[in-house]
Amino acid sequence: xxxxxxxxxxxxxxxxxxxxxxxxxxxxxxxxxxxxxxxxxxxxxxxxxxxxxxxxxxxxxxxxxxxxxxxxxxxxxxxxxxxxxxxxxxxxxxxxxxxxxxxxxxxxxxxxxxxxxxxxxxxxxxxxxxxxxxxxxxxxxxxxxxxxxxxxxxxxxxxxxxxxxxxxxxxxxxxxxxxxxxxxxxxxxxxxxxxxxxxxxxxxxxxxxxxxxxxxxxxxxxxxxxxxxxxxxxxxxxxxxxxxxxxxxxxxxxxxxx
Amino acid sequence: xxxxxxxxxxxxxxxxxxxxxxxxxxxxxxxxxxxxxxxxxxxxxxxxxxxxxxxxxxxxxxxxxxxxxxxxxxxxxxxxxxxxxxxxxxxxxxxxxxxxxxxxxxxxxxxxxxxxxxxxxxxxxxxxxxxxxxxxxxxxxxxxxxxxxxxxxxxxxxxxxxxxxxxxxxxxxxxxxxxxxxxxxxxxxxxxxxxxxxxxxxxxxxxxxxxxxxxxxxxxxxxxxxxxxxxxxxxxxxxxxxxxxxxxxxxxxxxxxxxxxxxxxxxxxxxxxxxxxxxxxxxx
Numbered sequence: 001x002x003x004x005x006x007x008x009x010x011x012x013x014x015x016x017x018x019x020x021x022x023x024x025x026x027x028x029x030x031x032x033x034x035x036x037x038x039x040x041x042x043x044x045x046x047x048x049x050x051x052x053x054x055x056x057x058x059x060x061x062x063x064x065x066x067x068x069x070x071x072x073x074x075x076x077x078x079x080x081x082x083x084x085x086x087x088x089x090x091x092x093x094x095x096x097x098x099x100x101x102x103x104x105x106x107x108x109x110x111x112x113x114x115x116x117x118x119x120x121x122x123x124x125x126x127x128x129x130x131x132x133x134x135x136x137x138x139x140x141x142x143x144x145x146x147x148x149x150x151x152x153x154x155x156x157x158x159x160x161x162x163x164x165x166x167x168x169x170x171x172x173x174x175x176x177x178x179x180x181x182x183x184x185x186x187x188x189x190x191x192x193x194x195x196x197x198x199x200x201x202x203x204x205x206x207x208x209x210x211x212x213x214x215x216x217x218x219x220x221x222x223x224x225x226x227x228x229x230x231x232x233x234x235x236x237x238x239x240x241x242x243x244x245x246x247x248x249x250x251x252x253x254x255x256x257x258x
Numbered sequence: 259x260x261x262x263x264x265x266x267x268x269x270x271x272x273x274x275x276x277x278x279x280x281x282x283x284x285x286x287x288x289x290x291x292x293x294x295x296x297x298x299x300x301x302x303x304x305x306x307x308x309x310x311x312x313x314x315x316x317x318x319x320x321x322x323x324x325x326x327x328x329x330x331x332x333x334x335x336x337x338x339x340x341x342x343x344x345x346x347x348x349x350x351x352x353x354x355x356x357x358x359x360x361x362x363x364x365x366x367x368x369x370x371x372x373x374x375x376x377x378x379x380x381x382x383x384x385x386x387x388x389x390x391x392x393x394x395x396x397x398x399x400x401x402x403x404x405x406x407x408x409x410x411x412x413x414x415x416x417x418x419x420x421x422x423x424x425x426x427x428x429x430x431x432x433x434x435x436x437x438x439x440x441x442x443x444x445x446x447x448x449x450x451x452x453x454x455x456x457x458x459x460x461x462x463x464x465x466x467x468x469x470x471x472x473x474x475x476x477x478x479x480x481x482x483x484x485x486x487x488x489x490x491x492x493x494x495x496x497x498x499x500x501x502x503x504x505x506x507x508x509x510x511x512x513x514x515x516x517x518x519x520x521x522x523x524x525x526x527x528x529x530x531x532x533x534x535x536x537x538x539x540x541x542x
Contacts, residue, residue, distance in 0.1 A: 009355070012347040015340070016362035022417060023366050025387075026377040037380055040387070079279040086276030089269050098277065105288050109478025109522055111495040112515040115502055116291025119298060119512070139287030142280055200370035203480055207502075217372050224376055224485060236373045247368040 080145030128210020141194035152186030298512035309513035341423030430464020
């Protein structure tokens with residue numbers, strides 16, 4: 001293809017800016033002096049960070065988010081890795097069927113999942129429980145973990161495991177010394193994605209939160225729908241910072257495998 | 259049972275054991291809620307099909323359905339057009355610039371839709387930066403009503419969906435052998451002809467995947483239209499939310515959910531004729 005001329009470059013740069021700037025536009029407002037939100041801020045200060053970290057309900061929301069994200073990450077990586085190893089042992093037809101089931105949460109509209117989970121959680125008394133939200137977020141993250149680990153599992157030479165067990169290694173030792181090191185990048189990548197997915201997720205959380213397990217996105221959602229102050233911008237900025245750390249870690253993990 | 263058969267049975271048993279925990283989560287968190295909704299949708303006191311009948315006959319609901327489809331169509335076409343243009347530009351950029359622009363494209367995928375939508379609320383405001391920018395350029399005299407109106411929802415949704423359009427299109431374009439394009443040009447085809455007869459057919463699968471993805475996601479979008487839209491921009495997902503949280507009408511909420519799910523499945527089924535469903539996962 002012909003190399004880019006000045007117009008093409010300008011077009012790409014302009015569009016890239018139009019994609020990134022709106023994402024980050026909220027961050028300067030977290031350092032605004034005013035008590036209303038307007039872009040760009042007139043005076044700068046960190047007083048809204050003080051308000052955020054001085055408010056027990058915001059702190060609790062942040063901690064709840066981190067707890068739910070960590071638990072869903074752990075649960076989806078363990079069950080997802082196990083599932084990816086299981087899929088490998090199935091025949092092609094069963095594998096396609098099972099994979100299809102795992103991909104289901106990716107294609108179902110999230111509001112349908114939210115309402116269905118809410119209906120089920122109500123009858124089980126799980127609304128407003130950490131375990132309910134963790135299960136919901138694990139379900140949402142599972143497809144990504146299964147796919148991610150699946151890719152590294154597919155690259156695994158089955159003869160290695162066979163050789164190890166032929167040399168007398170127990171199944172657990174084969175897993176620990178042969179399988180695990182080669183699928184670890186896939187697990188880490190899937191785990192980071194699962195963590196961020198849970199930390200970012202708002203719709204399932206709004207329906208399942210109840211008054212007791214409000215995550216950071218749930219608090220932001222509630223504030224934004226009524227009247228918002230720069231504290232919301234601080235909360236949003238914290239979410240951006242965490243997401244950027246997650247994406248940087250994700251890149252690091254994938255670069256190592258490549 | 260012979261040794262080979264025993265080994266096979268053993269293998270299947272191990273596979274089942276490894277799959278059980280994840281399957282249990284999918285059964286409890288995905289299958290069971292959908293079954294519960296299906297049952298609820300037929301449980302209206304006025305008769306099993308009453309909720310569906312109400313959805314199909316009440317004018318307000320039909321308008322909402324039309325809104326949802328129109329919005330999904332507008333947003334998908336816009337995302338596809340912009341995504342295709344940017345993918346073509348990406349192909350022609352030098353490697354260094356390409357990496358930077360590509361990083362800009364995927365960065366938003368990591369950031370919560372809620373945060374991105376909140377940003378747009380501030381940008382689209384009556385006195386927000388976009389309106390002031392347009393006024394400064396002399397394009398408008400009065401601030402445009404962007405927020406809590408259709409343009410705001412459309413802009414916000416295109417912004418969220420753009421990466422899902424760009425990734426499959428760019429992947430398809432980068433699989434094209436550049437020698438084909440050189441050959442086409444070398445044999446005297448104009449740039450338009452090369453585009454129409456070589457580039458477009460060879461990227462068709464990527465375009466189809468992108469179209470499926472953007473349309474599917476925009477049908478079920480909730481956060482962005484709920485925050486950026488006005489009363490006349492109600493989509494089916496917002497309707498479901500109001501059935502649950504305001505009208506407390508579970509049969510109606512469940513029937514609307516089943517309708518939305520059926521629409522999503524129809525899109526996947528239709529797309530499956532052109533795009534293998536597994537291609538949808540390439541984007542994730």
